[in-house]
Amino acid sequence: MTIGNGWEPVQRVRTYEQVMAQIEERILDGSLKAGDHLPSERDLSAMLGVSRPSLRESLRVLEALGVVDIRRGGGADGGAVLLGTPGPGFVNLLKLQVALGHFSHNDVLETRIALESWSVAEAAYRSTDDDIRDLHEILDQMDDEQIDAPEFNRLDAAFHVRIASSTGNALTAHLMGSLRVAINRQMHEAYERLENWRETAKTVRAEHHRILDAIEARDADAAVRLVRDHINDFYTIGNVGGVVPTTR
16 A cells, blocks of 8 residues: 555564665655655654654664765754765775775775776876865875874875865765775774884875876876885785785
8 A cells, every 4th residue: 555645654574674765765766866855754654654763763774874864953954854965874884894804905905906096097187287286285295294194194095085086086086085984094003013104104205296297297007007006015015914916
């Protein structure tokens, strides 16, 4: 039996999952889109034939996944709104799965190489003057002789993510940002294992400058070669995972 505008009462087993399934179905078929408000909690629970606590549980899961934003208060601005920008759900999930060892160090390394090779090649073709200026500003901050390891690592990540964003591909930039957040602990621990991280930082900075030079010169082949060597070399020096693929 269908109740009210195509919403269907859900089965008693795993009620919250069935509520989520109906919302997901409407997102996938285009009935719901970014910026849309879901019906009020009272109305939606009646349409679905579920209790309000069960509905709230579903919405909390969707909120954690970064699909909806639960806005407090009544009126036109309140209630559950479908987000129009990527939320933290994917980042948090990837970070936990990496921490739990669901992916090997080689899986992470090879994914970085594939993603960043594509990014620098596209950046060599697509980057704008603003992109290049931003990348230079990041490297200028990394060149500060008084910088500490955590800040250096943060700027290192920012450099690679900014290259990805300069491709103009929002999904690539989001994936790169998510991956760097997920492996942040690995990178931090790698710097801590170094006998003299500042000496390694000099090498990292020099390699970053060469990568940016290649992007600025629109030399995609050189940029790809440099970023692959850069990633492999750091994983070797920092002993991140202890195994480095032979792909170059």
